[in-house]
Amino acid sequence: KQEVTQIPAALSVPEGENLVLNCSFTDSAIYNLQWFRQDPGKGLTSLLLIQSSQREQTSGRLNASLDKSSGRSTLYIAASQPGDSATYLCAASGNTPLVFGKGTRLSVIA
Amino acid sequence: DTAVSQTPKYLVTQMGNDKSIKCEQNLGHDTMYWYKQDSKKFLKIMFSYNNKELIINETVPNRFSPKSPDKAHLNLHINSLELGDSAVYFCASSKGREGAGANVLTFGAGSRLTVL
Numbered sequence: 125k126q127e128v129t130q131i132p133a134a135l136s137v138p139e140g141e142n143l144v145l146n147c148s149f150t151d152s153a154i155y156n157l158q159w160f161r162q163d164p165g166k167g168l169t170s171l172l173l174i175q176s177s178q179r180e181q182t183s184g185r186l187n188a189s190l191d192k193s194s195g196r197s198t199l200y201i202a203a204s205q206p207g208d209s210a211t212y213l214c215a216a217s218g219n220t221p222l223v224f225g226k227g228t229r230l231s232v233i234a
Numbered sequence: 235d236t237a238v239s240q241t242p243k244y245l246v247t248q249m250g251n252d253k254s255i256k257c258e259q260n261l262g263h264d265t266m267y268w269y270k271q272d273s274k275k276f277l278k279i280m281f282s283y284n285n286k287e288l289i290i291n292e293t294v295p296n297r298f299s300p301k302s303p304d305k306a307h308l309n310l311h312i313n314s315l316e317l318g319d320s321a322v323y324f325c326a327s328s329k330g331r332e333g334a335g336a337n338v339l340t341f342g343a344g345s346r347l348t349v350l
Contacts, residue, residue: 156337167238167324167341168277213277217337221290224277 126151128216130225137204138233145199145228147214152192154218159188159199162211162227171212172199204232237261238342240325246348247315254311255345257325265289265331266308267339268300269324277324283308284331312347320349 127150137143147157156175160168172181172188174197180189187200197214211227238259247253259266267290268280282290283302297313312319325342 158338160341165344167343168326168339170338170340173338211275221279221282221292222339226274226276 126223128225134229136231147197149216154216157197160213206234240342259327263327267326271322315349
């Protein structure tokens with residue numbers, strides 16, 4: 125049974141810092157690994173999707189990496205801004221339906 | 235021009251009542267989903283339909299019945315509501331099926347259900 129864990133649960137950083145969010149999964153037989161952003165009272169917005177054959181994906185200031193052998197993915201956010209404050213969730217898609225982590229709540233302080 | 239829209243956004247009701255949440259997507263996607271996010275913010279899939287056919291049915295009480303009249307709509311009906319049903323319910327859609335290599339999900343804004 126796939127389990128997805130995200131550490132830390134919450135993170136507070138000053139504006140301008142580079143930061144890394146961690147995601148680990150127990151079953152490496154995944155099709156893809158997705159990162160989402162959730163703002164309070166809103167739905168989830170897809171940020172990046174890394175297919176199982178890929179090592180990383182980039183979009184603007186965001187870079188996500190995938191290491192299937194170790195069951196890990198990281199989301200790197202460069203030059204953080206207050207507008208990046210949100211909860212970030214990772215989700216693994218494999219033989220079971222998409223399994224989500226509980227998220228990391230990020231606060232970027234101006 | 236909302237891609238995935240859910241109604242109502244908020245729903246407050248008494249235990250034992252029956253209620254429905256509607257979802258519509260205008261993206262031309264073939265697959266739609268219902269997810270439940272509980273008070274601990276844990277998001278878990280409930281159902282998935284592909285072209286009106288049920289393809290995922292997780293361990294959900296049979297008080298929950300999804301209905302897909304066409305591939306652009308997936309409604310969720312809940313009978314005999316219980317306190318534990320209080321949560322935020324998210325509808326989502328994707329072009330392909332769950333598990334496809336690059337199957338990006340688009341989520342609605344959520345429907346917050348409170349059972350008193």
